[in-house]
Amino acid sequence: MGSVDPLKPSRLEFERLVKEAAEALGIGEVPEVERSRRYGYYSAKFHKYRVDPQRLREFTDGLRGRRLEYLASVSAEGLYLNADLAVDKIAELVFKAVSEMGERYGYTDECRLGRFLVEHTSANPIHPLHIGHGRNAILGDSLARLLRFCGNSVETHFYVDDCGVQVMYAAIGYNAVRDLAGERIRRVKPDVVVGAIYSATNAVAEIGRLKRELAAVQDEERRREIISEIDEWVGVLKRIMDAEGDIVNRLAESLGGRDLVAEAAELNRRYEAGDPEARRAVREVVDLVLKGQRETLSRLGIEIDRWDYESEISVWSGEAARIVAELQRRWPQYVESRGGAVVFRADKFVEDFKLWDVLDLPKFIPPVTLTRSDGTTLYVTRDVAYALWQTRQEFDRVIRVISTEQTHEQAHVRIILYALGFQEEAKRLMHYAYEMVNLPGAKMSARRGQYIALDEILDEAAERSAALVKEKNPEVAGVIAERVGVGSVRYAFLSTGPRKPIEFKWETVLNMRQNSGSFLQYTYVRAYSILEKATGANLAGVVIPGEILPEERELILKVAEWPGVVKTAVHALRPDYVAEFLDGLALVFNSYYEKAPVLKAEEPLRSFRLALVNAVKNVLAAGFYILGIPTLTKM
Incomplete structure (x- = not known):
């Protein structure tokens, strides 16, 4: 595979000049080259060396007459050494690289970092994927795409959390x-049906628990509080009844008099013990939900390589129990029993071994409970077992895409791995944290059946996109609306840095003028359309005009910067850098499109402009692959 960075020769040429300047000025080190914001394209600062600015000017004066291959000029401004680019030379390198690499242009050898396991989405298998899972899934998928684009080996995993009482409520219901449920699933996605059953069963369980508590409470104030809570859960049942009346009525009738809290705990104990009947009941429901979640992911162009069941890896294998026993054996001074539950004093362990920087930990670390009083393990314990399994696979790094809400839990996982003697494995484990998605006016609670399903977002995106597309191209609106909607949603989740919350607003998501997936898709269609009409165009051996438009200069440099953007994005694991770059490229290209005729230009200008349009199209296509934005040829 080729590996071309059109800006590399110019940078190397300037670095050699900076080294020469340092030697001429008697400096023992060479200043770093930076992207200039004021003078030319490259810059190097000599401020900290306390040299006379006149000597730097004398150095640049001495360069007059020297032939520079990729630099147009070198100048001194105070203690800055600056250089501009020979845009014609950069254009030649850009067109050659695009011709050789096509939509692979942007890849360089510096992007290859190794082998990666990327775990993402990992939603509870009890309801449909909601808008928050959308950010996780799209972010994780784009990380994998970015790594793959750069030639890295990547495997994506989904952790199926099939243990715990919430899953048991879904199974019981x-x-x-x-x-x-079987009749309903013939008409509605299975995850939607099970989600309603789970929320209704959870409500029935809470109402039953509160009623039992009410019968034993004498204090009037507490009784009023309990009655208010019961009313809230009755309201939850009424809301679910609007969509699934028959199911809710049957659940209330069948489960109303039972102690579902105790039943769920017992079913969970049996499931963790591997009881065949419990396994059948739980897996049937879990697999129905996963079927629906797979359909949603498929709409977004997301495929998962491996589905890892928590029960198989962490529980039935005995690994979670062994972890608890090993911690008790190795570090009895940090393990406590609290009412029969096993607690690891992670706070004391981190303090004693000074692990904050070693494991990149948050400042506050609480103790962590490993098992309940009945001996069943908690999520964090099973997650340690899973993390250990992940790090034992043939990967250089394990990236876990999990919300910032789990910052402490993911820190506990690394701390426990370290305490068990897996220091290097703990360091290879990365919590890729992201903030939540806020939909103005919406409240989220899966337990109460209140969530914005990701399918609903995609449906509305397609519907709104159809209205937009009809204005431009009514005959193909129905065909492409879904793909425009998907591109818009994916871009909306990727254009913001992962550590910033997202305010999901339709007027931004579907903005056709800038900073949206639909804007980028429309830009690509413009470029594609020009090239499709340019029959018989020869993009090889293009002559660079002596005079070019400012937009042409900017486009050449933008396209030349693409490999550097990809390299920076993959090293920082930041797909949003790609999104930001593509938006900037599209803005410049659309400005150019309005000003410069391409097809009607005379040769050799026509071929030059066609080559430039082709370069932009290939960069957009490569960026679309990384971001997972569907590529369209009509819109």
Whole structure:
């Protein structure tokens, strides 16, 4: 595979001049080359060396008459050494690289970092993927795409959290309304049906628990609080009934008098113990939900390489139990029993071994409970077992895309791995944290059946996109609306840095003028359309005009910068850098499109402009692959 960075020769040429200047000035080190914001394109600062600015000017005066291959000029401004680019030479390198690499242009050998396991989405298998899962899934998928574009080996994993009482509520509820659920699933996605069953069962369980508590409470104030809580859960049932009346009525009738809290705990104990009947009941529901979640991911162009079941890797293998026993054996001074539950004093361990910087930990670390009083493991314990399994695979780094809400839990995972003697494995484990998505006016609570399903967002995006596309191209609106919607949603989740919250607003998501997936898709269609009409165009051996437009100069340099953007993005693991770059490129290209005729230009200007349009199209296509934005040829 080729590996071309059109800006590399010019940078090397300037670095040699900076080294010469340092030697001429008697400096023992060479200043770093920076991207200039004021003078030319490159710059190097000599400020900290306390040299006379006149001597730097004398150095640049001495360069007059020297032939520079990729630099147009070298100048001194105070203690800055600056250089501009010979844009014609850069254009030649850009067109050659694009011709050789096509949509692979942007790849360089510096992008290859190794082998990666990327775990993402990993949503609870009890309801549909919601808008928050959308950011996780799209971010994780684009990280994998970015790494793959750069020639790295990547495997994506989905951690199926099939243990815990919430999954048991879904299984108990489904078993109670199996016939009704089966009929409903023939018309509605299975994850939607199970999600309603889970939320309704959870509400019935909470109402039953609160009623039992009410019967034992004498204090009037507390009784009023409990009655208010019961009313809230009754409201949850009424809301779910609007969509699934028959199912809710059957659940209330079948489960109303039972202690579902105790039943769920017992089913969870049996499931963790590997009881065949419990396994059948739980897996049936889990796999129904995963079927629906797979369909949603497929709409977004996301494929998962491996589905890792928590029960198989962490529980039935005995790994979670062994971890607890090993911690008790190795570090009895940091393990406590609290009411029968096993607690690891991670706070004391980190303090004693000074692990904050070693494991990149948050400043506050609380103790962590490893098992319940009945001996069943908690999520964090099972997650340690899974992390250990992940790090034992043939990967140089494990990236776990998990929200910032789990910052402490993910820190606990690394701390426990370290305490178990897996220091290097703990360092290879990366919590790729991201902030939540806010939809103005919407409240989220999966337990109460309140969430904005990702399918709903995609449906509305397609519907709104159809309205936009009809204005431009009514005959193909129905065909491409879904792809425009997907591109818009993906870009909306990727254009903001992962550590910043997202305010999801439709007027921004579908902005056709800038900073949106639909804007980028429309830009690509413009470039594609020009090239499609340029029959018989020869883009090889293009002559660079002596005079070019400012937009042409900017486009040449933008396209030349693409490999550097990709390299920076992959080293920082930041797909948003790609999104930001593509938006900037599209803005310049659209300005150029309005000012410069391409097809009607005379040769050799016509071929030059066609080559420039082709370069922009290839960069957009490469960026679309990384961001997962569908490529369109009509819009």
